[in-house]
Amino acid sequence: MKSSDTKIVLLIVITILIYSCNTVKRVPDGKSLLVNTEIIVDGKASNQESVNEILIQKPNSRILKIPLSLLVYNLAQPNPDSVFKARFIEDSVRFKRIKRLISEKQVYRLGESFFYQGFNNFLKSSGEAPEIVDDEKTKKSTQRLYNYYFNNGYFDVETSSKTDSVGFKRAKTTYEVSLGKPYIIDSIKTAISSPDVDSLYQVAKSNSAIKSGEQFKSENFSEERNRLTSFFRNRGVYQFQQNYINFDIDTIGTGKKPNITIEITDFNYRKGDTIVTVPFEIFTISEVNIFTDSPSSKNKIKVADSISYKGFNLYSTDKIKYKPKAITDAVFITKGNVYADYQNTLTNRYLSNLKVFNYPTIQYIEDERDTISNSLIANIYLNPRKKYSFLAAVDFTHSNIQDFGISGNTSLTIRNVFNGAETFEFAVKGTVGSSRDLAGSNDNFFNISEVGVDAKLNFPRIFFPFNTDKIIPKSMIPSTNFGVGFAKQKNIGLDKENFTSSLTYNWNPKRFNTVRFDLFNIQYVKNLRIDRYFDVYRSSYNALNTIAEVYSNQVNPDYFDPNNNLIIESGTNGFLNDVLGPDPSIVTTNEDFRSVRGIDERKKRLTENNLIVASSYSYTKSTKTSLLLNNFYILKAKVESAGNLLSLLSRTINEPLISEGSSTFFDVEYSQYIKTEFEFIKHWDLKRNRVFATRTFAGVAIPYGNSNNIPFSRSYFAGGTNDNRAWRPYSLGPGSSGALNDFNEANLKLALNAEYRFKLFGNFRGAFFADLGNIWNFLDNVTLEGAKFTGIASLKDIALGTGIGTRYDFSFFVVRFDLGFKTYNPANEENRRWMKDFNFKSSVLNIGINYPF
Template identity: 30%
Template sequence: MDIRTLKYIRLFLTFGSISFAISCSNTKYLKEGEMLYTGAEVKIENDSISKKDKKNLKSELENSLTPKPNSSFIGLRPKLFFYNIAKEPEKEKGFSYWLKYKLGEKPVLLGDVDREFNKDIIVNYSENKGYFNAQATYDTISKNKKAKVIYILKPGNQYRISNVKFQKDSTLINEEMLKLTDKTLLKLGDPFDLDMIKSERERIDNQLKQKGFYYFHPDNIIVQADSTVSKNHQVELNVKLKENTPELAKQQFTIDKVVVFPNYNIKDVKDGKYTVPMNSDSLSRYSHDDIYIIDPEQKFKPRIFDRAMYFKKGDLYNRADHNLTLNRLINLGVFKFVKNEFVVSDSVNHKFDAYYLLTPRQIQSLRLEALGRTNSANYAGSEVNLNWTHRNFFRGAEQFKASVYGAFDVQVGGPKDAKNLFRAGANAELSIPRIVAPFRFDSSSAFVPRTNISLGYEFQNRTEYYTLNTFTGSFGYLWKENVRKEHDLKVLDITYVTPANVTPLYNSISENSDALRRVVQRQLIFGPTYSYTYTNTMLPKSNTIYYKGTLDLAGNLTGLLSGANVKEGKEKSIFSVPFSQYAKIENDFRFYHKFGEKTSLATRFIGGIAYPYGNSENIPFSKQFFSGGSNSIRAFRARTLGPGSFDPRTIQEGFYFDQSGDVKLELNAEYRANLYKFLNVAVFADAGNIWLVNDDPQRPGAKFSSDFMSEIAVGAGIGLRLDFSILILRLDLAMPLRIPYYEKGDRWALNKINFGDSSWRRDNLILNIAIGYPF
């Protein structure tokens, strides 16, 4: 037997001894007569039930039993162990209290289990699922101060629906109910299921709410089950209106007046009534839609309510317009609380007034932010932002945001002579809650469409190298079809970059590099951009997706009309600045799978290409793709990977330069698990690279080719996530498994891993510190 095998045996025995000691220690603290409850099991005795149905019923029943036993991990109960070893604290704070009641867990005893109550739960649940005349018993098995409860269920045969009848009468509401029968959830041959019956009542209620029956309730419907009219374990269902249904619930209501209080404050309410009179004589009428607005100070233009309101005088009430109006008022962004009330104004003609009580948010806010940061390129820095927001700039719920900022990054290690960075700038953005255009844009979405206008300037100084002045501006529209689909169209997106103070030192460094020279060239980029986002990650599903596609078309129409062709010497300029012409598309697809409440798998694929043509031979540096870093391939430092098999070690020593490309492929996978409350762990793997579409003599191997698969970089690692609700602090430790700039055939680095070598650790273990998840 070799030494390695002996080590494994010793490790196994040690682990077994510790497990046994912890297991035994959890019961030695019990008092005389107490027994630790280890859980329950349900056994189903019925050979006529299929294995699948029996398995599902067993799982559902066991999940409904109470209480739950102490949490366990591979047969151990570490939380209970910490509870037992910790002394009773004198105060409800301090380490002892945290260890015993926060990290630890109080023992669940057999005496805490109401076995008769659980037996009744099993019987009731079974009958609600169609297993009529179910019977249950239980038995308790105990050993070594531990006890387990076994419940035995004899469910009988499951009853199925043989017929569904909707009772008829002469009332208006019954007539509307009968129109809904073709979409019933109660299908012939399906098992009797109380949950499905409840869903059917809610479906009918929702549909009646669409027809004006505002005061109707699902409890006004009764579904009678008769198992005596049919044989072979069948049941007949009779759906009807309860005899004691209030008359108000049977009536269709229409809208009389629509009244808006845009400055509502709960302090103005006395004895349940608003202090401002609500009769029509005291209200100022606005618009042809008869909307009344109580706004003595005229803080808001009336037209914003005309756009948000979907209820008009004389409309039949329906829940869809009710919810749509509330959602649009909230999405204006200027109201903190939105409350809605309906008050009967004419009981004979079945009319009510709709009141909207709106509490404004703080109209103006000023926020100062200061932060520190580090990155994997051996830079540390700080940034200060001053932000001013006005949420009702022109009294039409327009949001105006202005900010000024300053930032610096200094070298704290790594290559010698890397130069420090300084940035300062200002931005202004106006967001108008409507589409400002020469055409009509109607949206029935719950989300208010917006017109966005932005302007910005940034001064960037890289000491001893160059200074850049960047001006930006955009005009476009943002709208959502629904909660899942969003469109962002910038009709015009302009970037103008002009260099200043390019030093002889930088000129000498960039003399033999076209890529470096392009960084300090004047650039004019303009054109439309469009992005489409689809996501259902907000839904409670085990499988969800996120997709964002972006299209960027720069200088296309101008290049076409001017006949620009840089390859034929026909480079065109605007104000003596050559404009960029290219097409760029990027796709970001993510898939999330939940294994359970505490474990999940997240994957992401990014694919993009930017193609220069006409007036450009190359993509502007700021519009290219980058790879590496905390949100990309984490085993490589930020923006140092690629392009292709280009070896970054050939770059002049002491000069750090972002590597960029025109093509990007990236695939990420991350397994996430919750360890304890705010503490989460992840195991991840990343793969991908960037490439150029044209040859670059200064960067051999950078062009995308049919051999691109051999140039894919691979990295893997582990990470911790500290989820504090308001922010998530992420620490990822990664190492490269495949390095694309090594010799072909020797790019896999698995045989080079040596954790015991300090120089290997220094060169290959990359720690990424970031805020939020990478995807």
């Protein structure tokens, strides 16, 4: 590490140490700051996180043993009003002087400004007030420890606590726990009044959370109560609630082996002034009514139109605007079936997924026509969204391509297009920008532009020539998306025209599992300004220009400008032809020849038009059931194949071959490859706002048949905000080649990321991270040594970036700042790879939205 970096780090450490000496500045006299708590269980210190979380009073949070949140709080003035009053109001001379500059009213308003009130309030809300030792909180914590161990089978547990001084205004609290022997469950019996419920219990008991021979735990009893309630309600016991389940725990004379009786009482309800008790019954659905344009049943609905379709009754206050099948396919509550809670959940999900209704309301009433009173009428109330919705947005941008840009997009959504709950979206987006690189005497300020249009049509079912319900039932909430798009650039890159089209099927085999199948995904990229290649890819031009200077005595002088640089396009093409053409006139060394050939091959690859017709299958499994969950994993896998259909069609219609021997389709060379990807994300919740997150990624695309490389749009790159953060996007790899090009990409990628996240203070979060990974060329036509993956030995070229990050949590999104350092750089010589670029000068600052994984 350079001396300047060392000084910066040393300054930060000294600053923290100075502040850390001032942790008790807000602790009142006679009080003590709680600096440590310890739990002693049967004579041994307990580091069990779940036990420590029980305590009501804990020391202020620490990062690297520094109470940063407390230090931030201590920076705030305790009484900013008094400070302002003494400085500006009671000092008459200063008050008069300032009043001459601004009005008297504005002087008083200064006391409410950010500099006095706002900033101090921000510090207090972002930090943590000192945790003062409180005897009442200590007693409550002691009782909580007792309850925790008692509920885990230690019925003879004893707890106590003591607080000792450990320095000036500092104290430590110690909790002592004596467990005794745990209680082990002996026998399990039942006392169930309702015959129907008893029969269902006999079916469900094998999966009980309470087992004989296991240690008593209260959470198992709660789990069993929830499990049985869910089981009964999903099998027709409509009136059942958790409070009907009780547990009798007999410990008298059992020798610490309690006997358990599961008691399930009958259903009781109030009828007039008396309580009526009757056995639970299994309810069936006698009628399903769907109100297609009524958000609720609060107001009496005036029905103007109705349809009966396959056991469903559809009603509307106007003419029904939906095909019955489109609505009934989304309803899993069916006439004649027993009541089940899960059917409500599926119906809610499917109806919401149609995107033409807001969240539906489902209500049940007992069917009075049923003489034995065990039938239900299901009423479903739908609240339609507006048929048309329009959105528009404008944004200002800055990038390495444009110095200033204005982008805008508009979208129109039309719902229920064909009366089958279909959704059509049409979007137009455009960007105009200014680039000094393109400026000239007659140029306009806005000299670059991009425009694009997209159209998407969604069907809430599998759109296919034959019925797929047996393969993909409606419970999997299937949908079909058809999309087309076009985008065109001017003075950006090679001025591409990009045509896209796709037909995609989506479904959910399980609640948090998704499948995506692209029957076809077509992309045609046409480069309009191939002559600008060396203007755009400057590193390739600089490398070629350097080699041309070496052979200047053999090079046609017309290839150079007055500054002895190759002229784009005549000079660069002339030099390439003289070295690589059919009749070469310039003799180079083998190394220079390979370099020129590599530049020419990359130029041909990036300037050629691409036609990709691919099919792919993607599978995602997640255990993340809510946004706030911090203990989960996500598994993603994808397989993609391109070019096989075009290969068959090309041979069928006898399309001509191009000079390199590749086939074409309507005179365009098409890509052919197989691609597979795997990604695994895992988060561990370490409690106290701490999370350890990891990601593993592996992907490879192998060209074959009509291709010897992978199109740029389907290749991999390394570096960037969501990858290896010590390198900028496209600036890492391939392998140890040292990122020779402006945009470095390859067809094989391995990556492993790890991140420790923690709370700093307030809404500020911090992180330490390590990013491993690189890209390589594998089984393609790249010959550059160091860029190719040749086996296990190539893994020595995996780059390592480490760093720190700060984030601000706005609840609905997170703004992220990550500073990455090149810890192991495979581009350096093997004896200079470790820590040689580990300094602020070579670091990379990444700014992103939300977490990288």
